[in-house]
Amino acid sequence: MESADAVIVGGGVMGCALAYQLVKRKVDVVLLEREELGSQSTGKCAGGVRQQFSMEANVRLQRLSVSMFEDFERETGHPADFRQIGYLFVLTRPQDVEDFRHNMEMWHRVGLTEARWVDAEEASRMVPVLNVDDVLGCTFCPTDGIASPADVTSGYASVARRLGARLREGVDVLGIDVAAGKVQGVRTSRGDIATRLVFNCAGAWSSSIGRMAGLEIPVLPYRRHIVATGTFAAVPRTNPMTVDFQSSLYFHPEGDGVLIGMSDRAEPPGYVTDVNWDFLEKMFEQAAVRAPALAGAGVKTAWAGLYETTPDHQAILGPVPEVEGFWCAAGFSGHGFMQAPAAALLLSQLLLDNRSDVDISPFAFTRFARGSLVRERNVI
Ligand SMILES: Cc1cc2nc3c(=O)[nH]c(=O)nc-3n(C[C@H](O)[C@H](O)[C@H](O)COP(=O)(O)OP(=O)(O)OC[C@H]3O[C@@H](n4cnc5c(N)ncnc54)[C@H](O)[C@@H]3O)c2cc1C
Structure with missing residues (x-):
């Protein structure tokens, strides 16, 4: 044997x-x-890679992971296409601002000193498609980014x-x-x-x-959706990964277009990975609120996969x-x-x-x- x-x-x-x-x-x-x-x-x-977590153990783990993504090509001889465009968490609820203030203190304590607060005005300069009318504050970490799975x-x-x-x-x-x-x-x-x-x-x-x-x-398995758009110049390749924390809508540049995702928090666990087009409509409704220009981006392709979630x-x-x-x-x-x-x-x-x-x-x-x-x- x-x-x-x-x-x-x-x-x-x-x-x-x-x-x-x-x-x-x-x-x-x-x-x-x-x-x-x-x-x-x-x-x-x-393909998102970030260090901004609420649990210290995840931040410590991710600081190591980010250094390994940075070093990936030297270590393996293969590219990771790791682009440190940063992650911007957009906060619109007072409780989230309070929570992220505690997070920020912890991030700085464990050495993630490059993470910082960004106000609505700066956020709209960083992400021109963003609607900041109701934004109370954002956190940004420039060493976060995206890589190729x-x-x-x-x-x-x-x-x-x-x-x-x-x-x-x-x-x-x-x-x-x-x-x-x-x-x-x-x-x-x-x-x-x-x-x-x-x-x-x-x-x-x-x-x-x-x-x-x-x-x-x-x-437990939970279905999660993604849409990739065609060419969309309003989200340039330097645009940070942007997360509307309240709704879970996120987007980042992908090639010449944009990759957009959102979680259906009401969906029960299951192994189905067909695309639910009704949910994608909801996703675009939320996109129209947070980044109105995105609502006009043409869908090139959409897919769903599974999160593997613990309690x-x-x-x-x-x-x-x-x-x-x-x-x-x-x-x-x-x-x-x-x-x-x-x-x-x-x-x-x-x-x-x-x-x-x-x-x-x-x-x-x-x-x-x-x-x-x-x-x-x-x-x-
Ligand atoms: C839409 C979406 C967006 C995501 N975005 C991000 C992100 O931005 N950043 C991030 O870090 N993560 C993200 N994730 C999560 C990430 O994809 C997963 O956490 C990660 O890929 C898990 O890797 P894995 O190797 O553990 O699992 P998998 O890639 O699922 O690999 C497990 C493998 O086990 C195999 N397998 C199962 N049973 C058996 C068996 N009996 N015998 C042999 N093989 C078996 C399966 O075929 C599968 O290939 C996202 C996930 C989804 C669905």
Whole structure:
């Protein structure tokens, strides 16, 4: 029977980044992806990379990730197309301004000193299409930005392969063998693999991988939409990623056009990823309020993908103590592209060095049993 030191289930950005970090440290890795690498949530993602979170642990993680995006090409030899155009959070409710004041203090305390307040007048200079009539204030971080999910995933995958990792597509993981509370192997549509270590990197499907090992991994799938427009000069390529925090509407330059997204916060969880055109109408209604010119932008294409959401909107990183050898890198709650580089590095350190450069204990699975959940509030 084939064997491996570690089997990674799922070949999105997370699985590929982890395969790279592990094989770089001489771990013999097999990665199994039932579709194609990067074809699921990773392939539907808006590419946003930011450090402006409400939870300190997320800010620390993201500061590391941003430095890894900056260094990606030197490290892997592949481009990430990381463009630090900044993220502008637009605030229109007094409570949000109050919350972000606390966030700003925390950001500066942990070293994100380049984040700053921007008033309505400056915001309208930065983002000329923005309607600032009701804007109470904004936060801006110039080192945030956007990168290419396809480039980052294929970059990690190709270096991992070159270093000897076995990355397989079209292989469905069907079961995980556990005996005496320890992982023994993985059953797949193309034969079994003996291993003592499984990483659950299955994104929106992570709960089903958990059930294979008798575990409840609390990750639910939520549909999220994106529209890409044709050429739209009113949003130049230097326009920051702009987030209308109250409605969750966001937009950023994409090629010569604009990429626009918004969350349907009323939609229950589910795996459907058809485009709901009625919801897109609502999205454009909100665009007409926040950035009226956008309402006139022609839709070139639209798609929907899945967020992989935990009860506190924070990732699950590290071992699951109930089953020895079962680790999670899942539940990123819509931030997995930006978090994958740092998450992969830190998990490889925790596994091999029993420590990590940034403390990832706030993301431990055990928090659910303790009931000590503190929600990440900057989710869009
Ligand atoms: C519309 C939208 C916009 C987003 N925007 C952003 C953004 O701006 N910034 C950001 O950071 N994040 C964003 N996200 C979230 C981001 O896309 C995800 O958090 C990230 O891609 C998760 O990566 P992953 O590798 O964990 O999951 P995935 O990319 O979903 O990979 C998991 C893989 O596991 C495979 N798999 C599942 N079950 C099995 C099995 N049994 N056997 C084998 N393989 C299996 C799946 O086929 C899949 O390819 C967005 C998501 C959506 C939908």
